[in-house]
Amino acid sequence: MxxxxxxxxxxxxxxxxxxxxxxxxxxxxxxxxxxxxxxxxxxxxxxxxIGGIRATHSDPAKIRICLRSIDVFSEWEDREGDDLGWRKGGYLFPIYTEKDETTLKGLLDVQKSHGLNIDWIGPEEVAKLVPGIRREDLCGGTYSPDDGNASPxxxxxxxxxxxxxxxxxxxxxxxxxxxxxxxxxxxxxxxxxxxxxxxxxxxxxxxxxxxxxxxxxxxxxxNPDSHEAGVTEPVERLFDPLIVDIRVTPGSKNCYFYQNSANQIVFCLTPDPISPGTNRDSTAMFLPVVSKKMVDLLPKLSNLRVRRVWRGCYPQTPxxxxxxxxxxxxxxxxxxxxxxxxxxxxxxxxxxxxxxxxxxxxxxxxxxxxxxxxxxxxxxxxxxxx
Ligand SMILES: Cc1cc2nc3c(=O)[nH]c(=O)nc-3n(C[C@H](O)[C@H](O)[C@H](O)COP(=O)(O)OP(=O)(O)OC[C@H]3O[C@@H](n4cnc5c(N)ncnc54)[C@H](O)[C@@H]3O)c2cc1C
Missing domain, CATH: 3.50.50.60 (FAD/NAD(P)-binding domain)
Structure with missing residues (x-):
């Protein structure tokens, strides 16, 4: 035809x-x-x-583009009527080492100069945003309150x-x-x-x-590489920001999670080593590694039940x-x-x-x-x- x-x-x-x-x-x-x-x-x-939406990047183009994306996500319901599950919960990077503190503080000037609303906050403020977060060695973190999340x-x-x-x-x-x-x-x-x-x-x-x-x-x-994610049952609201835990632990480079508009915790892990290719089958290693990491950061998550896990790909560039x-x-x-x-x-x-x-x-x-x-x-x- x-x-x-x-x-x-x-x-x-x-x-x-x-x-x-x-x-x-x-x-x-x-x-x-x-x-x-x-x-x-x-x-x-x-x-x-998993639905994370941040203008918190280090590259100026990504910052500016995601700031415009956030306008679209946040204004969509008023303009077009659809509920996107948008929540302006912010992004929080809690920091536990001096090295990571220096790295993230070093990005603030460029981030702010391109219009990102972000700052370094101390451990007390971090703990206020995420009640129950691990306090031992907590240096503080970066917090960008205008970031958010929505349902893809x-x-x-x-x-x-x-x-x-x-x-x-x-x-x-x-x-x-x-x-x-x-x-x-x-x-x-x-x-x-x-x-x-x-x-x-x-x-x-x-x-x-x-x-x-x-x-x-x-x-x-x-070159795609595979990443896994999961979602829990809904629970009472525990915290608002999407939390990015950049502590490297065995089996993972970082993990990130948030509580969505349906009050479920949605979570994802960056595996270490990465998993090149397009395999979409869930692995036996994902849940043990990610849950250990999340519970270490926020012990009150320990009794949550996971509803579903899945695996997809990042279309990755070098x-x-x-x-x-x-x-x-x-x-x-x-x-x-x-x-x-x-x-x-x-x-x-x-x-x-x-x-x-x-x-x-x-x-x-x-x-x-x-x-x-x-x-x-x-x-x-x-x-x-x-
Ligand atoms: C576990 C996980 C968590 C993630 N979390 C986030 C997050 O929180 N926030 C975020 O921003 N991103 C996240 N991502 C990344 C995000 O999913 C991808 O970056 C994004 O979906 C890529 O968009 P795309 O349009 O390039 O590709 P896709 O959304 O895959 O679209 C490409 C389309 O092209 C079609 N196609 C391909 N070849 C052909 C062909 N020959 N003919 C016809 N159709 C074709 C495919 O069927 C597909 O529908 C996550 C990814 C994973 C795996």
Whole structure:
């Protein structure tokens, strides 16, 4: 089947970035088609995210983009009516070593200079925010009260509902197999079911992004690695901030958890060593390691019952930063890939940049700041707060 329409934009992937781009693209007047191999939106890595949303980064582009995302998440219910499960609980990094204290304090100037509301707080204030937190060796921590959390499932449903209302089309159960290029310009997208003529294509294929670059000779250094998460039964409210515990312990680099709008504790672990690949089977090691770590930090969690665990992938880049831009060689080919462990929080803010790139060749975010997302950057230097 060949579509009779020539779309302005075809998006490969209805995920954390593809869906908000569809919304803003269609709203800006670009006729937009989203293709996904799965049966509905958000069935890739999007549904595996635990819902943390922070502008607390060390990279200026991420700070600014996530500040815009937070505006979208926090204002959505008033504007569009959907409950996203948004809670402005803040982010707290409790700190237990001088080395970590120095590192996090060293980031504050740059974070504040880009508009982030963050500060160092002492141990008393940390304990007030999280009653019962481990006090031994507690130096204090950084606290950014305007960060928050929301339900990735509710967000995908709401964003795609509004994208459709604006006129964007979605086609599911359709795998993109090729991209057509004539005289150095994108002319269409080929799937296992048909062909769709278009002027622009966006590679938003998450963990499969490299496969959608190779047909046009573009190498995208995205290598997924597996991460596990879980959710408990609901309990009385225990604390508000999302807590990031950066203490390295056997089997893990860090863990983070928060209490969602349904009062469940949602948690995630960064395994050590990392687990390269796309294995989505839960491991026997995850729950023992993560629960030990969480209970050590907050002993009152010890009697909580876990309802469910799952495993998904970070579409990882060598430096922990996304890769976003437009091909110089092939007009009309764009990519928003390698969103690592932050695609959900970056989604709405970054979508504005992507649509602007497609329409005008420039992002919304200051161009100089946005350079940290370039494909031709030096990937050797990792972000401090990745
Ligand atoms: C355990 C865990 C916890 C996480 N927690 C958070 C968090 O708290 N906050 C946060 O911001 N991020 C979090 N993340 C990261 C987040 O989930 C990802 O960064 C994000 O979902 C990536 O978005 P994406 O749009 O690039 O990919 P996806 O959401 O995976 O979307 C890509 C889409 O492309 C489709 N696709 C791929 N290839 C093709 C093809 N050939 N044809 C058609 N369709 C195709 C896929 O089916 C998929 O739907 C977490 C991840 C994990 C695993």
């Amino acid at each position: 060949t579509s009779g329409n020539t779309y302005d934009l075809v998006i490969i992937g209805a995920g954390s970035i593809g869906v908000p781009v569809a919304l803003y693209a269609q709203r800006s007047g670009l006729s937009t088609l989203v293709l996904d191999k799965q049966p509905s939106a958000g069935q890739g890595e999007a549904k595996t995210a 499932l509710k967000c995908t449903a709401a964003f795609s509902r509004v994208a459709r209302r604006e006129g964007a089309e979605f086609r599911f159960n359709e795998t993109v197999t090729g991209i057509e290029v004539e005289k150095g310009r994108v002319t269409g997208v080929v799937t296992d079911k048909g062909e769709y003529p278009c002027k622009h294509v966006l590679n938003a294929a998450g963990s499969n992004a490299p496969e959608m670059g190779r047909p046009v000779g573009i190498e995208l250094p995205v 430096d922990g930063m996304p890769i976003v831009g437009s091909s110089r060689e092939i007009a009309g080919y764009h990519y928003a890939v390698g969103l690592c462990g932050q695609g959900f929080m970056l989604g709405p803010g970054l979508a504005e940049d992507v649509v602007s790139l497609i329409r005008t060749g420039k992002p919304v975010t200051d161009e100089k700041v946005f350079e940290s997302f370039r494909l031709d950057r030096d990937f050797a230097v990792a972000e401090a707060l990745r």
